[in-house]
Amino acid sequence: MKNIDPIRLEVLKNRFASLTEEMGAALMRTAFSPNIKERRDFSCALFDREGEMVAQAAHIPVHLGSMPLSVAAALGRADLAPGDMVLLNDPYRGGTHLPDVTLVTPVFFGEERPAFYLANRAHHADVGGMTAGSLPLSTEIFQEGLRIPPVKIVRCGKIDRELLAMVLANVRTPVEREGDLTAQIAANRTGERRLREIVEGCGLEETEGYCRALLDYGARMMEEVVAAIPDGSYAFEDLLDDDGAGLENIPVRCTVTIRGKEAVVDFSKCAPQVPGCLNAVRAITLSAVFYVFRLLAPEEVPGNAGCMRPIGVRTKPGTVADCTFPAAVAGGNVETSQRLVDVLLGALAQALPERIPAASCGSMNNLTVGGAAPGGELFAYYETVAGGAGGGPAGEGASGIQTHMTNTLNTPVEALEHAYPLRVRRYALRVGSGGPGRHRGGDGVTKEIELLAPARITLIGERRRTAPYGLQGGGPGRKGRNCLIRDGRERKLPGKCSIDVRAGDRLRVETPGGGGWGVRED
Template sequence: MPETVSPAVPEIAIDPTRLEVFRNYLAGVAEETWSAIKRCAYSLNIKERGDCSAAVFDQHGEMIALPNAGVPLHQGSMEGLVEEIVRRYPEETIQPGDIFITNDPYSGGATHTPDYCCVAPLFGDHGRIVAYVANVGHHADVGGRVACSQAADNESIFEEGVLIPPVRLCHAGEMIPEVFEIICHNSREPQDRRGDVAAHIASIRAGLRRLGQILESMGTERFLAYSAALLDYSERRMRSLLAALPDGRWEAEDYLDGDGVGSGPLRFGLVMIKEGGTLTLDWSDVPPQMKSSRNIPLKALRATCFAVIRSLLDPGMHLNGGVNRVVTYVAPPGSAVNPVHPAAVAERATPCQVLADITATCIGQMIPERAIAAMGAFQGWAFTGIDPRTGKTYANYESIAGGLGATTFSDGIDAVRGWPAGSMNPPIEAFEQDLPVIVRRYELRQDSGGAGRFRGGLGMRRDLEIRGHETRVVAYAMRQVVAPPGVHGGMPAPKARFVLNPGTPKEKALPVVFTNLPVDCGDVISCETPGGGGLGDPRQRPRELVERDLASGLIASESARRDYGYDPAATPTTQVSTAKESLR
């Protein structure tokens, strides 16, 4: 791929030190924009889970800054947003104070309908647009056939809630009430939408205010020159990093549990080619688009792969579009990783986790010391009913974290969302205050990490008791059929599962996905998430680490004996050398 050159700007000498300061200024704008939407939001999903993100774009729509916080998948939600605004609205028709909003995955913004994206321009000298500030938030319910607008058995985008094309939410600084009311009226929780959309507006204005201060201090021409230079430098840095790595071709595969509507496991294959300073990710070996909502928009695929590439190649990599210039994605239109309208896409996040594992496997083949085992995919569920405390309809979405895979130098991290997610586990106090439920169990799941020289991170168990009403539950999950694999001799992690009324005579194992399952007052529904896969031979794990895990309750004595060959009577000097022989 030829090196990209940013559009011409007036000749201004670029000082490297000032460029780094400028980069951090922009990152600060993105961080402040993200912080503002999280702090101002009304819904549990945004204010407590942090299911939101922000970005700064240049005048051409290329991303020039992302926050370190936020959700990596949301990068895809904002990709192409500015280009679509420019295509629909000539610059001379846009005024200061205009804010645009969309949630349509097929109209330039969002990767599924619950992600509302907002964007607004910053004007410089002579009324020119010099940059844009954007944010995105996952709204728990935007209408559609099921609560929280997500169900694996959705067959088209029209089942997934109201579709808002890129339209003005504010004009010349004033909110357009008709657009605002359409968004709120189409949700099962209009009061939450009112608060969250207002948070979008406040966040955008905070970002514009801070970015405007930078523009004022630099002047328009210098601001534009440094924006272009930042992207060019990030591209050169990425090319240089790749050029230092071996050329080659690597292949990996993994499986989705199924399409969510009855199929068996579905194979996804990747070919990664590194040549000079370029990287190609060829996703041609995937199924055709599915008649379910597990399709993955191309923007979501790119954001997922970017998160993995950044983490494994260069965690200090600049978070902007310059990096993307050197990576080519091959994704056939009409495939599961590049669906065409009107394919459903609501549940794109769960299969994206498997795509992330596949990408990481290829990078681990290219750079063995960066190998990492598969992560334990988060499990998603949504509840709706009439809150007996208020008499109003509620709809709550939650994704419950699994464990990260083991690396070549450490155990996996317990109970966190890995690639490409990033939202947090909501605190119990806020959860129980907002919803008519009681959290009966919230704990690490013993023995859920794959055994290995380095153990996979543990998943979680979360049990909810329904209080004072009947609710309907929608679930969408991954790694309940195909376990998270280990690498280099490490063992896979135990699979995830949903259970109704665990440990009682009414206990019932639930399927991987289900829609509108009735759960009665007093029933308990349980989610057990998978841990990450292990790395390396478990029998080579140091005895003191096995004993530490036993003492902490992370593993049981039986699994210590079975998987690690642990013998409490053995001396430390003989444990590793005799472990294999003693259990043959």
């Protein structure tokens, strides 16, 4: 398409972004689970006919950078028809980990093949598996829950009730799961209505032309970002504490090579995939790279597939950054993703010392609790607990915040206590946990929860053995700590564990602070 009007381009960029934001609002308001309704653990995006991401809402980074592979898996179905929706969560077919359930809707405009795809991904609080919450200390993916290849959950506008029944039969909380799945369906239908309004106003040819222009615009802007980084190769290495299955100090390595307007990010020297659940599929590594380079770009740069054109990503199959079937992956999405970001930022800090902050807390501090409420009804609760952001050139790190690859909110105390047999005894900043420096790291938090019924708790956290690093002379943030309090006695827990607890027991999670930046001037 010729004669791209820059004003029209900006208008359509904003309309596409608003479309995805409205999808998210519909999903949040109609979902059943606190994890989606309150914590907003979901993402929405629009894709063109080739499966390239055109627009995204400002949702969860680890979702958005990996979702194109889910759409690609849906594109692989040759039998798509108007009114269909494809459901999947298989990490080895475009997913990340099993609780992240993706719904893809093809949108037709009188042609044999779809002109667009709408997709949303939501983290379900349980999809089966060996422990409630579906984030177990697994050693193979079969232990982690129901694995769904790309299948039609909606056919010609009608939900496949037999398929839905099969899914619900394999989860601990079927009513909540059905509510969240139907909320995902409603979100995509909302997006389709808005997309049809755009196409009716502009015409299909013009709409697609401006989509291509937006992708080209994103690529040009990212080329400028890359060109502003000094040419050279920059390497950095950090460690994952352990894999939850006995292997400790797992190296995560990154080398960034800049040549003019092109960058190559190489994770091929990361540790081999591990027996435990901290393996990441390649989609997660792509997400980390997309996220970090998007941070370097001006705010007005659209977050679309064009941004990745100047950036090559190298991984080696069989490593923690590109694991192969049937490796366990439950923690790779939430923990290894954070360390991939840490090492990529650490490498870029050598090239851009006055732009890159110190390490943030480096963990999503995952907590799942499952059991039976006093009335006998099964429950499964999941959340991530905030930590401290790294201090940076512009100032101190934020305290008590979800950092990097997660962009969720906390579960409000009132919502948590209403929905589950739990009581929050303490929720406060962990004062002094941020690293020292000219600009201090942000503080983590302390969260203490009392169990009102017997349950099983699973923790998957990092930075309990290795501290978040400081930069430019700043000190590290404090490491995290977990403990169980029973009959007034504290028992220290490892960063990754799964334990049975009694009514009256208390779990205390103390999350890491961010690293400090710069030498303090006293």
